Amino acid sequence: MIEYQHNVHVYYRDVDQMGIVYYTRYFEYFEEARTELLRSIGISVTDIEKNGYFLPVISCSCKYKYPAKFDEELNIFTKITEEPRSTLKIEYIIRNSNDILCVNGETIHTFINKNGKIVKPPKIITEKLRG
Amino acid sequence: MIEYQHNVHVYYRDVDQMGIVYYTRYFEYFEEARTELLRSIGISVTDIEKNGYFLPVISCSCKYKYPAKFDEELNIFTKITEEPRSTLKIEYIIRNSNDILCVNGETIHTFINKNGKIVKPPKIITEKLRG
């Protein structure tokens, strides 16, 4: 299992007129967190793309438990528990600074080539993901 | 069942460096579509809020089938099939102008009052949602 913790700060741009983080913004936090998880094991999204691969999201979900608010520091706990095959699943848990669970969610990705065809993940990636 | 069709146009702001709509943007389209569905049956989100209710998302998901691209016209087909109880489920299907299924997803909402407490949906809403 690969896991990573990453912090984000909530700014005005993220918050709606209910005074809580707008629901799509958590998926932006997820993107930031998975980019950093991958970097932490030596995988750069830029390098993946330079090698002609892309890693689009094919499915995602999020459950909202407790609202995050402006100027809060959020902790994103990200993990990959399953070996990647044709798809790669990444899970996220976001807690606020009082350790209250704000959201949990997941994204599922596939590897495609420049022509948009689904392909096997490149070996260099799977090896790093296996740890 | 309540259903509604709404079109959105894809602009530059929506598209990432893969040349496809960034995955969170579909949830913004969903918000636009459900606001219009509610309006079509006489429910204004502003009126809901003026009456002291809010309708936050408590869960959402999306499956990405085919990428939408810059300058495309997308058709969002939105429907409510279940009677609202403590929660309200809204389903979405987005097709491009070639009628290709791009994404399908759902959002689940709850009604809360000004203090953030979960409450029963106001009668005026449930009556309109029952048609």
Add this chain to the structure above:
Amino acid sequence: MIEYQHNVHVYYRDVDQMGIVYYTRYFEYFEEARTELLRSIGISVTDIEKNGYFLPVISCSCKYKYPAKFDEELNIFTKITEEPRSTLKIEYIIRNSNDILCVNGETIHTFINKNGKIVKPPKIITEKLRG
């Protein structure tokens, strides 16, 4: 002079916790409006890019006069008053449905080629922009 009117609707995603449209969102409205202005005179941004040209923003500004709010219908009045040379200037005025001036702004663009080099605007564009 070329001018065009385009409407946008304010959704939840656009509004911050002051209950007013977040300041960057107007620039997204500007992008939408200029894409439609260009389309109205037969210029498609996609076609420009297929021909190997891009039209990045090199400067922009906005003055905020009166806040736009959730669920308002906004009218964007867009115009090009100067003949394009190395740069193209586009001006915007946004009014709400009570005809109150919300913002006015401008964007200045340049034409670049695939290598990022500044180039003269293609003739097919300048002819259409001259009317």
Add this chain to the structure above:
Amino acid sequence: MIEYQHNVHVYYRDVDQMGIVYYTRYFEYFEEARTELLRSIGISVTDIEKNGYFLPVISCSCKYKYPAKFDEELNIFTKITEEPRSTLKIEYIIRNSNDILCVNGETIHTFINKNGKIVKPPKIITEKLRG
């Protein structure tokens, strides 16, 4: 003069199909940077709002000199050079990790109360801004 340096990282959400940071995103970086500048001198935006004041943007501008790209680390140099009167001017310079100037811009803010009326900045703020 008050100044502050703040770093941001460019993620996928920020980048358009030209492969460069979308023009509105820099204004989000500006918001992040000014929030941190204010915090660095003991001013919390949340505290300002709890005291019944708001600090909306009344004008902003940005000049784009060199495109920032995905996964770059950007340095935002923020400063306040003029004493705040009815308005507060904040200036920004963003450089990439090669110290190339990407953008420079400014935002001008005013203080309003809960009713939206323009008011003098509260003393506690002006004292901190004067250093």
